Amino acid sequence: MGKITLRNVQKRFGEAVVIPSLDLDIEDGEFVVFVGPSGCGKSTLLRLIAGLEDVSDGQIMIDGRDATEMPPAKRGLAMVFQSYALYPHMTVKKNIAFPLRMAKMEPQEIERRVSNAAKILNLTNYLDRRPGQLSGGQRQRVAIGRAIVREPAAFLFDEPLSNLDAALRVNMRLEITELHQSLETTMIYVTHDQVEAMTMADKIVVLNAGRIEQVGSPLTLYRNPANLFVAGFIGSPKMNLIEGPEAAKHGATTIGIRPEHIDLSRETGAWQGEVGVSEHLGSDTFLHVHVAGMPTLTVRTGGEFGVHHGDRVWLTPQADKIHRFGADGKAL
Amino acid sequence: MSRRTSASRTLIVTLAAWTIAFLIFFPILWTVLMSFKSEGDAIKAPFAMLFSDWTLQSYADVQERSNYARHFMNSVVISLGSTLVALVIAIPAAWAMAFVPGRRTKDVLMWMLSTKMMPAVGVLIPLYLIFRDTGLLDTRIGLVIVLTLINLPIVVWMLYTYFKEIPGEILEAARMDGATLGSEILYILTPMAVPGIASTLLLNVILAWNEAFWTLQLTTSRAAPLTQFIASYSSPEGLFYAKLSAASTMAIAPILILGWFSQKQLVRGLTFGAVK
Amino acid sequence: MATQHSKTAARLMISPAVILLFLWMIVPLSMTLYFSFLRYNLLMPGMESFTGWDNYYYFLTDPAFSAALTNTILLVVGVLVITVVGGVLLALLLDQPFWGQGIVRVLVIAPFFVMPTVSALVWKNMFMNPVNGMFAHIARGLGLQPFDFLSQAPLASIIGIVAWQWLPFATLILLTALQSLDREQMEAAEMDGASALDRFLHITVPHLTRAITVVVLIQTIFLLGVFAEILVTTNGGPGTASTNITYLVYAQSLLNYDVGGGSAGGIVAVVLANIVAIFLMRMIGKNLDA
Numbered sequence: 001m002g003k004i005t006l007r008n009v010q011k012r013f014g015e016a017v018v019i020p021s022l023d024l025d026i027e028d029g030e031f032v033v034f035v036g037p038s039g040c041g042k043s044t045l046l047r048l049i050a051g052l053e054d055v056s057d058g059q060i061m062i063d064g065r066d067a068t069e070m071p072p073a074k075r076g077l078a079m080v081f082q083s084y085a086l087y088p089h090m091t092v093k094k095n096i097a098f099p100l101r102m103a104k105m106e107p108q109e110i111e112r113r114v115s116n117a118a119k120i121l122n123l124t125n126y127l128d129r130r131p132g133q134l135s136g137g138q139r140q141r142v143a144i145g146r147a148i149v150r151e152p153a154a155f156l157f158d159e160p161l162s163n164l165d166a167a168l169r170v171n172m173r174l175e176i177t178e179l180h181q182s183l184e185t186t187m188i189y190v191t192h193d194q195v196e197a198m199t200m201a202d203k204i205v206v207l208n209a210g211r212i213e214q215v216g217s218p219l220t221l222y223r224n225p226a227n228l229f230v231a232g233f234i235g236s237p238k239m240n241l242i243e244g245p246e247a248a249k250h251g252a253t254t255i256g257i258r259p260e261h262i263d264l265s266r267e268t269g270a271w272q273g274e275v276g277v278s279e280h281l282g283s284d285t286f287l288h289v290h291v292a293g294m295p296t297l298t299v300r301t302g303g304e305f306g307v308h309h310g311d312r313v314w315l316t317p318q319a320d321k322i323h324r325f326g327a328d329g330k331a332l
Numbered sequence: 333m334s335r336r337t338s339a340s341r342t343l344i345v346t347l348a349a350w351t352i353a354f355l356i357f358f359p360i361l362w363t364v365l366m367s368f369k370s371e372g373d374a375i376k377a378p379f380a381m382l383f384s385d386w387t388l389q390s391y392a393d394v395q396e397r398s399n400y401a402r403h404f405m406n407s408v409v410i411s412l413g414s415t416l417v418a419l420v421i422a423i424p425a426a427w428a429m430a431f432v433p434g435r436r437t438k439d440v441l442m443w444m445l446s447t448k449m450m451p452a453v454g455v456l457i458p459l460y461l462i463f464r465d466t467g468l469l470d471t472r473i474g475l476v477i478v479l480t481l482i483n484l485p486i487v488v489w490m491l492y493t494y495f496k497e498i499p500g501e502i503l504e505a506a507r508m509d510g511a512t513l514g515s516e517i518l519y520i521l522t523p524m525a526v527p528g529i530a531s532t533l534l535l536n537v538i539l540a541w542n543e544a545f546w547t548l549q550l551t552t553s554r555a556a557p558l559t560q561f562i563a564s565y566s567s568p569e570g571l572f573y574a575k576l577s578a579a580s581t582m583a584i585a586p587i588l589i590l591g592w593f594s595q596k597q598l599v600r601g602l603t604f605g606a607v608k
Numbered sequence: 609m610a611t612q613h614s615k616t617a618a619r620l621m622i623s624p625a626v627i628l629l630f631l632w633m634i635v636p637l638s639m640t641l642y643f644s645f646l647r648y649n650l651l652m653p654g655m656e657s658f659t660g661w662d663n664y665y666y667f668l669t670d671p672a673f674s675a676a677l678t679n680t681i682l683l684v685v686g687v688l689v690i691t692v693v694g695g696v697l698l699a700l701l702l703d704q705p706f707w708g709q710g711i712v713r714v715l716v717i718a719p720f721f722v723m724p725t726v727s728a729l730v731w732k733n734m735f736m737n738p739v740n741g742m743f744a745h746i747a748r749g750l751g752l753q754p755f756d757f758l759s760q761a762p763l764a765s766i767i768g769i770v771a772w773q774w775l776p777f778a779t780l781i782l783l784t785a786l787q788s789l790d791r792e793q794m795e796a797a798e799m800d801g802a803s804a805l806d807r808f809l810h811i812t813v814p815h816l817t818r819a820i821t822v823v824v825l826i827q828t829i830f831l832l833g834v835f836a837e838i839l840v841t842t843n844g845g846p847g848t849a850s851t852n853i854t855y856l857v858y859a860q861s862l863l864n865y866d867v868g869g870g871s872a873g874g875i876v877a878v879v880l881a882n883i884v885a886i887f888l889m890r891m892i893g894k895n896l897d898a
Contacts, residue, residue, distance in 0.1 A: 424621035544836035
C-alpha cells in the first residue's frame with residue numbers, strides 16, 4: 001500500500017516561504033512526477049514527504065496514518081538520491097543489505113532479498129565491489145536496489161538521472177518505468193526535465209514557486225494546459241505564445257500554438273514570415289520564423305523540408321489546436 | 333603541463349634546498365650522533381667527536397639514572413588518553429556542527445578557538461590548588477583531564493572540517509534506511525571519516541606529547557612524562573652531554589616518526605582547515 | 609537536513625563539548641579573579657585577607673612587569689618576523705623542481721616535532737655553551753673569543769631557539785598554500801603578458817596572504833605562552849632579561865608562593881591576550897570561512 005495525502009502542507013525557512021500551502025492526493029501504485037523549474041520547491045516537497053524536513057504547518061498522511069511527526073525511518077518510504085548517496089566504505093551487497101540490517105532482519109532473509117534484488121537489477125556479478133569501482137549506471141542501480149529490498153510503501157526519487165550522460169539516461173528511464181510496472185508500488189519522482197515527466201508519469205504535478213500549477217496525466221497537460229506556465233513548461237520545443245491583435249481575434253489576451261500544430265507552405269497561409277535559424281535533427285526540422293508583429297515562432301516540419309535562411313514562408317495554425325488564455329494567464 | 337626546466341637550474345635549486353634542509357636538521361642529527369659517544373668524547377671539538385669511538389653506554393646510563401621506560405609510558409598514556417577522550421567528546425559535537433548547522437554554529441566554533449587563546453598562566457594557580465586539594469597533582473589522570481580540555485577545540489575543528497566534506501545526502505540515506513542517530517554515526521559517519529579521524533588523532537597525540545607547560549607544572553615524578561624527564565637535565569651534573577643526547581633522542585624519536593607519517597594532514601589540522 | 613528532531617539531537621551532541629569548555633574557561637578564571645584581590649601566600653595559610661587593587665598595583669608597577677611585557681612583545685614579533693620571512697623564502701625555494709623533494713621536506717619539518725624542553729636543552733648545551741658548545745668550538749677554531757649567548761644575549765638566543773622550532777611550521781603551511789595555487793591562473797596571467805615579477809606580486813602574494821594570516825594567528829597563540837624554553841635555559845635571567853609574562857606569573861606564584869600577586873598577573877596576562885585575540889579573530893574571521 002502506498003497512498004499519500006498532503007493536507008494544507010506549508011514550509012517556511014525562517015522568513016522565506018518555500019511552500020505557501022499545498023494539497024495533494026497520491027493514489028496507491030501511481031507513478032507521480034513533480035516537475036518544475038529549479039527553485040520551485042519540488043525537492044523540498046519530496047523531502048517533506050520523506051521526513052527529512054519538518055512541515056511548518058499541515059498534515060502528511062501515509063496509508064491513512066498521520067505521518068507528520070514521524071521520523072523518516074518510521075514512514076516506510078525509500079529514497080533514491082541525486083548523488084545516489086551510496087555508502088562508499090561498504091560493498092554493493094552491504095549497501096543493499098543496510099536497511100534490512102537496520103530493521104534487524106534475519107540473515108537468511110537478508111541474503112534472499114539482496115540476491116533477489118541483485119538479479120532484478122543485473123548486479124549479481126558486482127555484489128562484492130565497492131561503489132567507487134562501479135559506473136554511473138551501476139551506482140544508480142545499487143541505489144535503487146537499496147530502496148527495493150525494503151519493500152517500501154512508496155519510492156521517492158530525487159532527480160535520480162541528472163548525473164548520467166544522455167544515452168544512459170534514456171536507458172535508466174525505461175528501467176525505472178519497467179520496475180514500476182512490475183512492482184506496482186507508488187513512486188514519486190522529482191525532475192526538472194519535462195521529457196522525463198512526460199514519458200514516465202501516470203500523473204504529473206507541475207510546481208512553480210511552491211504552488212501546484214496543474215495536476216493531471218501527461219496528455220491532459222499537453223492537450224489542456226490550465227495556464228500559461230504549464231503551457232510553456234510542458235512540450236518540447238516550447239509552445240509559441242502570441243499576444244496582441246492576433247490573440248484578440250480569438251477573444252483572448254494570449255494565444256498559444258505548439259510548433260507541431262502549425263502548417264507550413266511556400267504559397268499561402270495565415271501569416272507570412274521569413275525563416276531565421278533552421279535546426280535539422282534528421283527526423284524533424286525546427287524552423288524559427290520571424291513574422292511581423294509577433295515573437296519569433298518555432299515551427300516543426302518534416303526532416304526533408306528544404307528551406308534556407310531568408311526564405312519566405314506561410315504559416316497556418318491548426319484551428320482546433322489553438323490554446324486561449326485570459327488576462328490572468330488562465331486558460332479560457 | 334610541466335615545463336622544461338634547465339638541468340643547471342634544477343642543480344642549483346637542489347644544492348640550495350639540501351644545504352638549508354641540512355642546516356635546519358643539523359641540531360637533531362648532532363644530538364643523535366652525540367648520543368652514541370662517551371661523555372669524554374662528546375665535549376671534544378666537532379671533528380674529534382665525530383671520529384671518536386661509538387658506544388651505547390649513554391643509553392644504559394640514562395635508563396639506570398632516570399627510568400626512561402616509566403616516563404615513556406607516562407607520555408604514551410597521557411597523550412593517547414587525552415586524545416581519545418577528546419575524540420569521544422568531539423565526534424558528536426562535530427557531527428552536529430557539520431550536518432545540522434544552525435545560525436550560531438560559526439560563533440560556537442570561533443568561541444571554541446578563542447578558548448585556545450586564554451593564556452595558561454591565567455588559570456595556573458586555581459588549577460594547581462584544585463589539583464593539590466583533590467590529589468590530582470602528579471597523576472596521569474589529572475594530566476589527561478587538562479590536556480583533553482586544552483586540545484578539545486582543535487579536535488572539534490579538525491573533525492568539523494573533515495565531516496564537512498562528507499555529503500549530507502549519505503547520512504540522510506542512512507536515516508531513510510532506518511538507521512537511528514547512533515547507528516548513523518557508528519556505521520556510516522565514523523567509517524567514512526576514518527582518514528580524518530586518524531589524522532586528528534595523530535596530530536593531537538603529537539601536540540599532547542610535546543605539551544610543556546602543564547606537564548611541567550602539574551607533575552614532579554610519578555606521572556612525569558618525557559618533557560619533565562628532559563627538563564630534569566637542565567641542571568648539569570659533571571659530564572652529561574652524551575646522556576642528555578641519549579635521553580633527548582629517545583624522547584623525540586617516537587614522535588618524529590609519527591610526525592613524518594602525518595605531515596600531509598598536519599597542515600590542515602594545524603590551520604583548522606584553512607590551508608589544505 | 610533539519611528537522612526538529614535532528615536539531616534537538618544536535619544540541620544534545622554538542623553540549624558536552626560546550627559545557628566542558630565553558631567550565632574550563634569560567635571556573636578557574638573566576639577563581640583567579642577572586643584570588644587576585646586577596647593577600648594570599650601559600651607559605652602563610654589562613655592569613656588570606658581582602659586587599660582590593662593592591663596586587664594589581666604591585667604587579668603593574670614592578671619594573672619586572674614592564675621588562676616582561678617588552679620581552680613578550682619582542683619574543684612574539686621577533687619569532688613571527690623570522691619565521692614568516694624565512695618561511696616564504698624557503699617555501700618559494702622548495703616549490704621549485706629539484707631532486708629529493710620528499711627527503712628535504714622531511715628534514716625541514718623535523719624541528720617542529722621536537723619537544724620544547726629538548727630543543728631548548730640541545731641548543732643551550734650542545735650549541736650555545738661558551739665552553740663545550742659547537743659555536744664556541746667554531747669561534748676558537750677561527751681564533752675568536754667564544755660568545756656566551758645565554759648570558760650576553762639571552763632574549764635573542766631564546767628567540768633563535770623558538771624560531772628554529774616554528775620555522776618548519778610556517779614553511780610547511782606556506783609551501784602547501786603555494787602548491788594549491790591554480791596553475792591555470794598563472795598561465796592565464798602569462799598569456800595576458802604579466803612578467804614573472806608581476807605574477808609574483810599580483811597572484812602569488814595575494815594567494816599567500818591567507819596562509820600568512822593563519823601562520824601569524826596560530827603562532828601567536830603558542831608564542832604568547834612560551835615557557836619551557838625559558839625555564840630550562842635562562843630561568844628568565846640574567847635578572848629579568850629573558851622573562852616573559854608567562855614566566856613572570858609562574859615565578860611570582862609558584863616560586864614566591866604569592867598567590868594573590870600571581871593571580872593579578874594571570875588576569876593581566878588574560879587581558880593582554882584578549883586584546884591580541886580580538887585583533888586576530890577579526891583577521892581570521894575574514895579569512896576563514898567556518
